[in-house]
Amino acid sequence: MDLLLQHVINAVSLGGTYALLSLGLAIVFSIIGLINFAHGELMTAAGYTIFFMLAAGVSLPLAIVFAIVAVAILAMGIERVAFRPMRKADMTGLLITSFAMSMILQAFFQNAIGARPRAVAMPEALSGVVNLGSVHLGIIPLMSISITVVALVALNLFLKHTVMGITMRAAAEDIDVVRLLGLKAGRVVATSFAVSGVLAATAAFLWVAQRGSVDPLMGFVPVLKAFVATIVGGLGSLTGAVAGGMLLGIVEVLAQVVLPPSMVEFRDAFVLGFVILLLLVRPQGLLPAPTGRRS
Amino acid sequence: MTASPLLDVAGLNVRYGYVEAVRGISFSVAPGEILALIGANGAGKTSTLSALSGLTPATGRIAYRGTDISGLGAEKRSGLGIALTPEGRRVFPSLTVAENLLLGGAAHKGKHDPAAKREEMLSLFPILKERYHQRAGLLSGGEQQMLAIARSLMSAPDLLLLDEPSLGLAPQIVDQVFELIVKLNGTGLTILLVEQNASRALEIAHHALVLANGAVALSGKASDLLASPDIRAAYLSA
Numbered sequence: 001m002d003l004l005l006q007h008v009i010n011a012v013s014l015g016g017t018y019a020l021l022s023l024g025l026a027i028v029f030s031i032i033g034l035i036n037f038a039h040g041e042l043m044t045a046a047g048y049t050i051f052f053m054l055a056a057g058v059s060l061p062l063a064i065v066f067a068i069v070a071v072a073i074l075a076m077g078i079e080r081v082a083f084r085p086m087r088k089a090d091m092t093g094l095l096i097t098s099f100a101m102s103m104i105l106q107a108f109f110q111n112a113i114g115a116r117p118r119a120v121a122m123p124e125a126l127s128g129v130v131n132l133g134s135v136h137l138g139i140i141p142l143m144s145i146s147i148t149v150v151a152l153v154a155l156n157l158f159l160k161h162t163v164m165g166i167t168m169r170a171a172a173e174d175i176d177v178v179r180l181l182g183l184k185a186g187r188v189v190a191t192s193f194a195v196s197g198v199l200a201a202t203a204a205f206l207w208v209a210q211r212g213s214v215d216p217l218m219g220f221v222p223v224l225k226a227f228v229a230t231i232v233g234g235l236g237s238l239t240g241a242v243a244g245g246m247l248l249g250i251v252e253v254l255a256q257v258v259l260p261p262s263m264v265e266f267r268d269a270f271v272l273g274f275v276i277l278l279l280l281v282r283p284q285g286l287l288p289a290p291t292g293r294r295s
Numbered sequence: 296m297t298a299s300p301l302l303d304v305a306g307l308n309v310r311y312g313y314v315e316a317v318r319g320i321s322f323s324v325a326p327g328e329i330l331a332l333i334g335a336n337g338a339g340k341t342s343t344l345s346a347l348s349g350l351t352p353a354t355g356r357i358a359y360r361g362t363d364i365s366g367l368g369a370e371k372r373s374g375l376g377i378a379l380t381p382e383g384r385r386v387f388p389s390l391t392v393a394e395n396l397l398l399g400g401a402a403h404k405g406k407h408d409p410a411a412k413r414e415e416m417l418s419l420f421p422i423l424k425e426r427y428h429q430r431a432g433l434l435s436g437g438e439q440q441m442l443a444i445a446r447s448l449m450s451a452p453d454l455l456l457l458d459e460p461s462l463g464l465a466p467q468i469v470d471q472v473f474e475l476i477v478k479l480n481g482t483g484l485t486i487l488l489v490e491q492n493a494s495r496a497l498e499i500a501h502h503a504l505v506l507a508n509g510a511v512a513l514s515g516k517a518s519d520l521l522a523s524p525d526i527r528a529a530y531l532s533a
Binding site: 177 | 369
């Protein structure tokens with residue numbers, strides 16, 4: 001029973017991190033129709049920011065806030081420099097741009113900082129365990145879940161109760177009409193990148209706290225998983241992204257637990273096999289976005 | 296037309312790749328009038344409105360209140376008082392009626408009080424008050440059309456470009472829409488109306504323009520066009 005609870009906590013914690021990442025991808029996708037493959041590098045940038053801040057003796061909460069702000073600005077900068085000039089390009093052009101951006105940033109991290117992983121010195125307190133009778137729960141997964149919940153609630157409030165949030169939801173459905181109403185589409189796109197940066201930085205902290213190190217390719221695997229999660233959830237749908245991320249985290253932990261030890265190294269193959277089966281049954285994803293209606 | 300025009304269009308050209316949808320049309324809209332733009336499917340009516348709104352790139356001169364606005368984007372033109380209610384209504388389906396209206400006025404807060412404007416819209420369209428917290432996608436076609444028009448009016452425009460407001464609506468709703476257009480025009484709003492239902496449009500318009508293959512085939516007083524048997528035969532026997 002105790003073990004089960006621990007697995008559930010681990011699954012929700014991992015799923016939450018994927019959910020934050022896939023939300024970031026989905027928000028940008030819903031507005032400009034681009035899968036931003038440089039999203040992983042936003043995560044890596046946040047990881048390094050936290051690493052350097054902690055190394056400089058800054059407290060962890062301040063380091064996290066700083067990483068969030070820095071990466072939101074970086075995301076807007078990438079939009080301004082790489083994507084905005086390409087706004088008339090087709091899907092393929094945008095996709096290639098995002099791959100290029102991803103590789104440029106990876107090369108930058110490798111050359112400016114170094115290819116080997118850097119250990120991130122997390123405060124001692126985080127490595128502790130909460131003991132509830134016979135149940136031992138790690139502080140990091142519990143913190144992970146709390147932070148994910150706070151981030152999701154905050155994003156939901158932003159999207160439902162601010163003019164910019166409502167405009168972003170409208171732009172996901174029909175950005176031309178948003179412009180017709182006099183609302184600045186460029187600002188909406190920039191904000192969507194900023195929000196994706198905030199989510200990537202938050203996820204980066206959770207990832208680093210769990211693993212204790214940063215390297216130039218840190219963002220690649222989790223964002224690849226998050227991409228799978230957005231497809232599973234239904235491309236462009238925000239609730240779908242959260243559901244897809246959660247499901248993927250749960251399936252991954254489940255595979256880890258139930259597979260015999262000799263098969264655990266093939267865990268991802270089983271997880272992706274499950275995704276393929278799911279998409280065969282539901283090709284549109286779990287909770288697809290309402291398709292844009294044009295007359 | 297005696298007064299200086301609100302909108303003056305000269306040599307407007309819209310092309311999509313090799314296809315010329317609008318071929319150098321010129322016309323003007325006087326303040327306070329309803330100008331009907333009629334013609335067969337594919338005559339260039341929607342392209343013309345879209346070009347005027349700034350969504351579709353076009354060449355030619357578009358003067359609004361005597362100033363050339365052809366270089367301005369859709370956001371800027373909305374700010375100047377030009378609103379387009381697009382064909383197919385295009386309300387934001389997953390947003391509530393309240394949110395759709397909110398966005399209609401959000402960029403125009405400096406011009407008027409959005410709350411007062413919203414009350415005005417809800418008294419003009421009582422059905423929207425009933426549906427206020429429902430998602431726009433759940434409204435009927437007629438209700439969506441009312442919402443689309445109300446959303447445009449939230450910017451307090453001086454010129455309303457209305458694209459096919461009666462398309463796909465039940466006959467008694469069509470009556471309501473035409474009554475509304477006359478009512479709005481009565482408050483001083485200038486309207487450029489694109490309609491499939493040409494005879495109905497001519498009945499309420501002051502002037503009209505008949506488009507054929509992207510060019511102006513005929514123009515004149517709406518009542519004259521409506522009375523002319525040739526025109527009835529050629530353009531109104533839909």
